[in-house]
Amino acid sequence: MTTSSNNLAVMKTGANLVLSDLFNSIKLPSEQQKNALTNLLEQGVPTLRTERWRYTTLRKAISNQLKLVDTTTGELPQHPALAGFDAEKVTILNGQLHGAISITGAELNISNDVSKLDSHKHDDGFIDNTNIAFVENTLKLDISKNIEQLIVLHFHHTIASSLLANRLEIVAARNSSATIVVLHTSDNDLNSTLVPVTTLNAGANSQITLINVQDLGSHTFQLAKTHAHLNADSLFKFTQLEIGSQLSRHDVVVDVLGKGAEFVHSNLLHGTEKQVLDTHLDVYHHVDHTQSSMGVKAVLDDKSRGIFNGKIYVEVDAQQVNADLQNNNLLLSKFAEINTKPELEIYADDVKCAHGATVGQLNEESLFYLRSRGLDKEAAEKVLVSAFSRSTYYGLVPSVLEEWLDARLGFES
Amino acid sequence: MLEIKNLQASIENNKILNGINLSIKAGEVHAIMGPNGSGKSTLASVLAGRTEYEITGGSVTFNGKDLFDLEIEERAREGLFLAFQYPQEIPGVNNVYLLKAAVNAVRKHRGQDEFDAYDFLSLVKEKVKFMEMDEKFLHRGVNEGFSGGEKKRNEILQMLMLEPQLAVLDETDSGLDIDALKVVSKGVNAMRSEERGILMVTHYQRLLDYIKPDFVHVLVNGKIVKSGDHTLALELEAKGYDWLLDAEAA
Numbered sequence: 211m212t213t214s215s216n217n218l219a220v221m222k223t224g225a226n227l228v229l230s231d232l233f234n235s236i237k238l239p240s241e242q243q244k245n246a247l248t249n250l251l252e253q254g255v256p257t258l259r260t261e262r263w264r265y266t267t268l269r270k271a272i273s274n275q276l277k278l279v280d281t282t283t284g285e286l287p288q289h290p291a292l293a294g295f296d297a298e299k300v301t302i303l304n305g306q307l308h309g310a311i312s313i314t315g316a317e318l319n320i321s322n323d324v325s326k327l328d329s330h331k332h333d334d335g336f337i338d339n340t341n342i343a344f345v346e347n348t349l350k351l352d353i354s355k356n357i358e359q360l361i362v363l364h365f366h367h368t369i370a371s372s373l374l375a376n377r378l379e380i381v382a383a384r385n386s387s388a389t390i391v392v393l394h395t396s397d398n399d400l401n402s403t404l405v406p407v408t409t410l411n412a413g414a415n416s417q418i419t420l421i422n423v424q425d426l427g428s429h430t431f432q433l434a435k436t437h438a439h440l441n442a443d444s445l446f447k448f449t450q451l452e453i454g455s456q457l458s459r460h461d462v463v464v465d466v467l468g469k470g471a472e473f474v475h476s477n478l479l480h481g482t483e484k485q486v487l488d489t490h491l492d493v494y495h496h497v498d499h500t501q502s503s504m505g506v507k508a509v510l511d512d513k514s515r516g517i518f519n520g521k522i523y524v525e526v527d528a529q530q531v532n533a534d535l536q537n538n539n540l541l542l543s544k545f546a547e548i549n550t551k552p553e554l555e556i557y558a559d560d561v562k563c564a565h566g567a568t569v570g571q572l573n574e575e576s577l578f579y580l581r582s583r584g585l586d587k588e589a590a591e592k593v594l595v596s597a598f599s600r601s602t603y604y605g606l607v608p609s610v611l612e613e614w615l616d617a618r619l620g621f622e623s
Numbered sequence: 624m625l626e627i628k629n630l631q632a633s634i635e636n637n638k639i640l641n642g643i644n645l646s647i648k649a650g651e652v653h654a655i656m657g658p659n660g661s662g663k664s665t666l667a668s669v670l671a672g673r674t675e676y677e678i679t680g681g682s683v684t685f686n687g688k689d690l691f692d693l694e695i696e697e698r699a700r701e702g703l704f705l706a707f708q709y710p711q712e713i714p715g716v717n718n719v720y721l722l723k724a725a726v727n728a729v730r731k732h733r734g735q736d737e738f739d740a741y742d743f744l745s746l747v748k749e750k751v752k753f754m755e756m757d758e759k760f761l762h763r764g765v766n767e768g769f770s771g772g773e774k775k776r777n778e779i780l781q782m783l784m785l786e787p788q789l790a791v792l793d794e795t796d797s798g799l800d801i802d803a804l805k806v807v808s809k810g811v812n813a814m815r816s817e818e819r820g821i822l823m824v825t826h827y828q829r830l831l832d833y834i835k836p837d838f839v840h841v842l843v844n845g846k847i848v849k850s851g852d853h854t855l856a857l858e859l860e861a862k863g864y865d866w867l868l869d870a871e872a873a
Binding site (some may be wrong): 573575576580581583593594596598600 | 671673695700707715721725726728781785845
């Protein structure tokens with residue numbers, strides 16, 4: 211059959227071999243893991259010829275030097291971002307959970323079992339399958355009531371040349387609420403590839419705020435996915451801050467499944483040097499009377515590259531949907547690059563959807579105004595860059611995190 | 624304080640200023656009037672350092688320094704202030720933050736200590752009250768969503784905080800209702816002193832009812848064609864600009 215010979219052809223390429231060899235070093239893979247690998251190899255590791263990967267090569271991220279993590283050593287990090295947090299913190303160091311959460315209404319457990327959100331085939335892509343094939347421990351966070359305290363999960367990685375798949379599955383019960391901060395860090399020179407997946411099943415009338423800070427070391431690769439199911443009247447606020455890493459691909463998929471549900475997204479791609487920051491955002495409005503509003507901003511300096519693909523789908527019966535997707539990009543160097551494509555795919559006829567993208571340099575008139583008040587050129591530029599960037603997190607994250615982000619990004623407070 | 628000699632400037636090869644001569648001494652208030660397109664705003668822009676204009680001749684010295692040797696921010700720190708005709712909206716940059724950064728940049732240049740936070744805030748609040756503005760404007764983005772009148776008051780607020788040696792007001796009166804005009808004029812009059820010069824660029828005589836200039840100059844086709852005291856403004860109000868245009872053509 212042609213299909214199988216195609217698959218064989220795919221399997222012969224380097225990255226597929228790397229992953230199947232790596233998989234062979236897993237001692238007792240579960241059926242779920244085996245299936246995920248089969249799917250992965252059938253689809254093949256994406257190349258630049260794959261439409262959704264045309265600007266992001268995996269050549270370096272999936273190299274034949276990768277091995278699986280077989281040790282649990284490593285020092286527990288104290289990340290400065292977490293210093294000011296008066297919150298329950300747990301650390302997941304090299305895939306192993308340290309610490310516990312003792313908040314009534316929030317339960318964190320480790321499981322060998324992966325629960326897919328399993329609808330509409332939105333969890334069968336390359337990142338999903340890689341994650342499931344290689345995940346060792348799945349963290350299950352169950353939110354059962356209104357939680358006022360912050361929940362902080364810090365994923366840190368220290369093992370060189372390794373591939374690690376972390377998985378966090380959040381289930382928010384009906385009427386529950388919580389704010390969850392997830393921080394991803396690694397040692398600065400760490401040339402590893404991390405494949406973290408976060409899923410959220412937001413129950414009816416639940417309100418979940420998820421703040422995902424990616425501040426990986428400058429040699430680390432990340433292939434991430436965040437996938438949410440929003441049931442009736444739920445509100446999901448997702449703030450995504452991509453700061454570190456050598457390459458970070460983050461697929462965000464939101465299935466808006468229940469009437470009255472709303473998704474609010476804010477995203478900052480902050481690139482310097484030769485970083486590649488790639489976000490693919492897909493929001494599916496499956497039912498009527500649902501809302502989404504997404505603001506994605508990229509600030510790219512030096513030779514960094516940003517990729518943003520955002521799509522709002524509105525199904526045929528999903529009337530009275532209100533959706534807005536904006537992508538604004540600031541290029542600070544003539545070598546920086548952004549590839550952006552906001553899209554709408556609408557099958558209903560009574561909806562309000564907007565999308566747009568801008569690409570530009572700093573506003574000359576604003577620069578002139580600030581300088582005419584005595585600020586030097588460099589200070590004026592910094593003020594404008596910080597104003598642009600801050601709009602993605604001010605008022606959306608706890609104030610201690612605002613302060614840390616300001617300091618991390620070199621903005622004056 | 625300010626010596627403008629035979630200043631010529633053009634934009635995209637169109638000559639806008641055709642040899643302006645003007646001398647402003649400390650303590651003087653000058654008004655420049657003129658019909659649309661006469662070069663009034665270009666003069667203000669050139670003084671503040673807008674780069675889109677090309678200086679094709681002449682010189683400007685400010686306190687003995689060649690103005691064109693100074694960067695935009697250096698002019699501000701030396702004590703030159705431009706109140707914009709169309710103040711820029713800068714979302715996300717806190718108004719009070721800009722005021723503080725600006726004041727401290729100027730103080731540092733003068734060899735003064737930076738303000739401490741408490742002193743600064745009490746001074747700002749005093750000036751805000753004087754300009755009959757709501758304190759909440761301090762915490763909004765610079766000019767973000769301000770009405771035309773609020774923007775102009777905000778310009779004068781900045782001027783009061785920066786205490787410039789020479790204030791250039793570019794059509795600060797245009798678009799203001801009479802109440803806002805009174806407040807803005809109150810702010811400008813509060814700045815009048817023996818050490819300070821003020822240059823007002825305006826299209827309308829009305830402003831000069833509230834801020835009485837020592838000298839009035841009429842700019843036509845990029846040249847000062849007539850100078851006089853404040854009665855010249857009244858004459859212009861009565862006769863319009865045509866008699867000067869005719870005289871210029873003749």
